[in-house]
Amino acid sequence: MADDGLQAVVSIAGQRSFKGELSVPGDKSISHRALLISALSSGASTIRGLSIGKDVQATKAAIIQLGAKVSARADQLIVEGGPDILRHPAGVINVGNSGTLIRLAAGMTAGLGGRYTFSGDESVNSRPMKRIFAPLMQMGAEIEASNNGETAPFTLHSHGLHGIRYEMPVASAQVKSSILLAGLGATGITTVVEKIPTRRHSEEMLLEAGAQLEVVQLANQTEISIERSHLKPINYDIPGDPSQAAFWLVAALILPDSEVTVRNIYLGDLRSDFLTVLRRMGADLTINYISNNSGDVSARSSQLNSTTISPDEIPGLIDEIPIISVAAAHASGTTVITGATELRVKESDRITVMAAALRSFGVEIKELPDGMEITGGGHLRHGTVSAHLDHRIAMSSSVMAATVEGVTEINGFDSVESSYPDFLAHFEQLTNH
Numbered sequence: 065m066a067d068d069g070l071q072a073v074v075s076i077a078g079q080r081s082f083k084g085e086l087s088v089p090g091d092k093s094i095s096h097r098a099l100l101i102s103a104l105s106s107g108a109s110t111i112r113g114l115s116i117g118k119d120v121q122a123t124k125a126a127i128i129q130l131g132a133k134v135s136a137r138a139d140q141l142i143v144e145g146g147p148d149i150l151r152h153p154a155g156v157i158n159v160g161n162s163g164t165l166i167r168l169a170a171g172m173t174a175g176l177g178g179r180y181t182f183s184g185d186e187s188v189n190s191r192p193m194k195r196i197f198a199p200l201m202q203m204g205a206e207i208e209a210s211n212n213g214e215t216a217p218f219t220l221h222s223h224g225l226h227g228i229r230y231e232m233p234v235a236s237a238q239v240k241s242s243i244l245l246a247g248l249g250a251t252g253i254t255t256v257v258e259k260i261p262t263r264r265h266s267e268e269m270l271l272e273a274g275a276q277l278e279v280v281q282l283a284n285q286t287e288i289s290i291e292r293s294h295l296k297p298i299n300y301d302i303p304g305d306p307s308q309a310a311f312w313l314v315a316a317l318i319l320p321d322s323e324v325t326v327r328n329i330y331l332g333d334l335r336s337d338f339l340t341v342l343r344r345m346g347a348d349l350t351i352n353y354i355s356n357n358s359g360d361v362s363a364r365s366s367q368l369n370s371t372t373i374s375p376d377e378i379p380g381l382i383d384e385i386p387i388i389s390v391a392a393a394h395a396s397g398t399t400v401i402t403g404a405t406e407l408r409v410k411e412s413d414r415i416t417v418m419a420a421a422l423r424s425f426g427v428e429i430k431e432l433p434d435g436m437e438i439t440g441g442g443h444l445r446h447g448t449v450s451a452h453l454d455h456r457i458a459m460s461s462s463v464m465a466a467t468v469e470g471v472t473e474i475n476g477f478d479s480v481e482s483s484y485p486d487f488l489a490h491f492e493q494l495t496n497h
């Protein structure tokens with residue numbers, strides 16, 4: 065058993081249909097940033113709709129450790145922050161399973177100055193951190209890290225940073241955000257050059273909080289520049305997480321007699337591209353916009369066709385590839401996904417681990433160095449899955465399990481607590497109608 069209740073091994077009986085309406089947890093990327101930016105803002109920010117997953121709880125604990133004052137009132141969280149009340153923490157900042165927290169908090173604390181030690185679980189402590197160490201060290205931070213300077217645990221020491229111009233070697237919103245948060249406390253101008261666009265929550269939220277930040281869109285690249293800034297408190301209202309909604313929407317598409325509506329999810333650029341891909345595959349989807357960036361999305365049982373997902377599409381649907389691969393297993397023809405090497409350095413190696421999971425269900429799947437080829441249909445049966453500390457593998461496999469005869473065992477199911485503790489309860493709610 066996991067410490068707060070979800071079992072490590074869960075059995076899922078198949079051949080269900082999904083029906084109903086629900087809300088999913090608040091967007092995880094926006095939740096992390098709302099907490100970190102509130103901690104940096106002088107005064108009291110309020111946050112509604114924060115993700116209830118363990119990853120974001122770890123970020124809340126981290127800002128409290130850094131000196132922010134956090135209290136709950138009714139359905140909102142109040143965060144009092146600002147450089148005057150932040151302090152160097154006693155002990156290690158434990159990020160749990162969260163790559164976003166460790167990378168963003170490293171940039172933020174480097175900008176604040178002082179000495180900080182970060183560590184996480186086995187998954188985080190094996191993920192590549194040089195991608196943030198290189199720019200932060202160029203800015204003046206000193207870093208001592210494990211595995212010859214490659215991974216967490218690491219200790220970061222900074223006595224003031226200076227701005228740099230940094231061309232991103234990988235498409236990563238976490239790396240971009242780490243540098244921007246460091247740049248917020250650096251002298252001079254820090255510029256991040258992105259050839260391949262990634263999610264823009266940090267830029268948008270820092271601008272809203274009053275950061276001196278400028279985004280210049282050139283023909284072949286985006287240049288984001290930031291200067292030392294005084295941040296003001298904001299009232300954040302966080303919509304539902306599209307990456308979590310994707311599980312229920314795909315479940316409704318691939319199971320007969322199904323229709324699901326997920327209310328109020330974030331639909332901004334570079335987060336909702338999976339809907340475009342699913343539509344291309346023949347999905348019957350309806351979007352009712354609530355604002356420019358959010359809306360209710362409904363999905364109904366559909367006959368899906370295979371598709372080709374090209375490298376330039378990957379950053380806009382990076383977290384949805386596991387559940388898209390489940391959709392592909394139910395589409396006619398062969399779906400080809402390439403340019404997705406980054407999937408190998410997520411909470412698990414999502415190419416190898418997802419391919420093994422789908423293969424256990426009888427899916428014909430070929431692993432490529434940078435993606436996979438999945439042939440739909442075939443003779444599917446119940447599987448046996450190992451989630452490898454990866455919530456998205458556990459949740460994608462649960463949806464796959466719902467489509468086949470028999471009972472599938474998912475080992476490491478409790479990993480879903482990092483982003484979606486109510487996943488199993490919602491699964492039961494949608495399938496018991």
Ligand code: S3P
Binds near residue numbers: 094383
């Ligand atoms: C995230 C960025 C992406 C994504 C992760 C959340 C963020 O990671 O996969 O789940 O909030 O910035 P990368 O920056 O490593 O691509």
